[in-house]
Amino acid sequence: MNCDTGATSPADHRRSSAVAQGCPSCGEALRGVLNCDVVHWLCPECGRCWEVETNWLRRVDPSNCPGCHAQSKTMCFEILEADFWYSAP
Secondary structure, X not given: OEOOOOEOOHHHHOOOHHHHOOOOOOOOOOEEXXXXXXXXXXXXXXXXXXXXXXXXXXXXXXXXXXXXXXXOHHHHHHHHHHHHHHHOO
């Protein structure tokens, strides 16, 4: 446990088959990032951040993320904006 909030360490989630499969966007191995009450999985290649939800990975919404030491929230919003920009018809 970390920060007396009940959060588990990234190592506790490594057993998830979803995390083991890597980034859903680019396939790179994910790196766990911890911010006292949440564990997210950052892709060092594409910069997208994921969370485990019932053994599935779900993209983290930067507006709901407390932030972390691994990447600035500005960068997270830029990546999200680029995803929407390129996927628009």
